[in-house]
Amino acid sequence: MAEREVDRSVSQTVKAQLALRDQILSGSLRPGERISELQAVETTGASRTPVRMALVRLEEEGLLEAIPSGGFMVKAFSERDISDSIELRGTLEGLAARFAAERGVSARELEPLKECLAAIDELLRQVPISIEAFSSYVALNARFHALLTELSRSPPLIRQIDRASALPFASPSGFVMAQSALPEAQQILIIGQEHHRVVIDAIENREGARAEAVMREHARLAVRNLRLALRNRTHLDLLPALALIKTTTD
Amino acid sequence: MAEREVDRSVSQTVKAQLALRDQILSGSLRPGERISELQAVETTGASRTPVRMALVRLEEEGLLEAIPSGGFMVKAFSERDISDSIELRGTLEGLAARFAAERGVSARELEPLKECLAAIDELLRQVPISIEAFSSYVALNARFHALLTELSRSPPLIRQIDRASALPFASPSGFVMAQSALPEAQQILIIGQEHHRVVIDAIENREGARAEAVMREHARLAVRNLRLALRNRTHLDLLPALALIKTTTD
DNA sequence: TCCTTCGTTATTGTATACATAACGCATACA
DNA sequence: TGTATGCGTTATGTATACAATAACGAAGGA
Structure with missing residues (x-):
């Protein structure tokens, strides 16, 4: 044929x-x-x-x-499924951050993370943030999370985090995009960036517990904001994963 | 044909x-x-x-x-891969326990867990524990962990825990069997049982943080003991998953 | 003697034919 | 009129044929 x-x-x-x-x-x-x-x-x-x-x-x-x-x-997902998936990923990323902190990371390994951080800082300086800058932010944020995951140097954990991010709304980009629908989007991004800053600092100072805690808080913030965002779905047309959400929440 | x-x-x-x-x-x-x-x-x-x-x-x-x-x-696994997988599962089970505690669990739902607990208590009363009793223990322990996971009522989390348990040495039965090679096996089982007791108590009293903490400690104990067990591999012939471990640890 | 290239072989990737099981519809009987 | 049974259609599960690619080896030239 x-x-x-x-x-x-x-x-x-x-x-x-x-x-x-x-x-x-x-x-x-x-x-x-x-x-x-x-x-x-x-x-x-x-x-x-x-x-x-x-x-x-x-x-x-x-x-x-x-x-x-x-x-x-x-597959169909409830709102609860989605928030659980985000919290789940936050928990795994917390473990990754702790591993990185406890096992030690060289300055050279931390360099790309810091570059990411600086690039995001640069973007957030514009108020309000432009559409182009926002999509750059989505990419940089995804990169930051990926780099952080790598720092754990734990293949089983990295694998599991990848799996947890497979669901589009549980990926770093996914929930950032959801949050962008909120009027407080800019403030949310700034708080998220603060979390990024803290986790790097904690890893540098080998404070495992602190590194873990901040990543979990990072996820909890995302969950709260996603809930808010789902309230006014009118702004969420840009989020493709929305197609997977059950219309009737259980 | x-x-x-x-x-x-x-x-x-x-x-x-x-x-x-x-x-x-x-x-x-x-x-x-x-x-x-x-x-x-x-x-x-x-x-x-x-x-x-x-x-x-x-x-x-x-x-x-x-x-x-x-x-x-x-696939080949290093010792580090194995201990990371166990800690990973412990972290996820910790989250499951916290979800169960925070979201509330009825007395009826907790009943099977308590039955499991009592059955294990019964087994541990024999000193030293017989081979048959030990294999009953392995089954009951696996059941306890599965029931606890279910209590989270979070399909995404349950799914992820199942995935994390797919690797045989990271499953509840797997590392219990590994630990059985140690001379202190009986004491280890007793401590593990105490963890089981605490997590049920914490869930009953809706203490999410405590429920989570004890499950993570449960896993950390397993990691420590597995490390010890791997030192004297002579006793580990019964553990089939051993075939997957790299001979050269990295 | 070593490197390069060509050819052969073995193994995977793809397509399709065939078997089997499930679903739906129609008809007949209660 | 409602239910049950049987047949037909359709979709999935399985087997195998065919195509393409990668690995291995041999031979020739540098």
């Missing part, structure tokens, strides 16, 4: 996985909806085998749920 | 997954060794498609690692 257009730059499995994730997060596939393999084959352009592999991976990732009688459906 | 003997009671994918996990944990497949799909097909009796699905699931589970050029290899 030569009529199928094949992109050989990435594997069909990866292509299918990305395409399906996109469909889920964009809301083309609604929560609770069963995913038809045949339909997925048509929309992704891959054949059934890679599509099935992608479905298995997305299930492990937490975006899909296996149906006992066979097949997969898009 | 009717010559292949097929067991229709479970799906071929599940069968292959169980068979491969067995091979990994029993040490038939050594850490770092590449898993040949063809060989896996022969040993599991399933065909390539379900074998590949099983391999993907085992990778997500953390027992396998994808090789960039294709295929999978058995």
